[in-house]
Amino acid sequence: MAKHEIDEYLDGLDEPQRTTLRELRDTIARFLPEAEQCISYGMPAFKVQGKVIAGFAAFKNHLGYLPHSGSVLSELPEELSTFAQSKGSLRFAVDEPLPPELVKKLIAVRMRQAFGTPASESHRG
DSSP states (O other): OOHHHHHHHHHTSOTTHHHHHHHHHHHHHHHOTTOEEEEETTEEEEEETTEEEEEEEEOSSOEEEEOSSTTSGGGOTTTTTTSEEETTEEEEOTTOOOOHHHHHHHHHHHHHHHHSSOGGGTTOO
């Protein structure tokens, strides 16, 4: 799967979903520069060393951040208290991107779960 598939996914969305998810994609890519961008389960995702670390999707009335782990969101109860969520998805408004600092924390939790290290150290050594 290639990065262009995420471009196609985003190009197929209406505004403001397209712009909001492009911003989220750029934020995730900034924190996971080593990640492979792909489609996983029909949704844009970022893989590090074969493990999906973060993903996102557009739905009819909201957007979703998908940590690809059922235990990431429960580790950040205070930070996520204002968001609707399920065990495996964080819902947010179609016109309000997630704050970069929150995305960084979500990625850090998932990286620790997947590799036992912070994102910046995951692919070294």
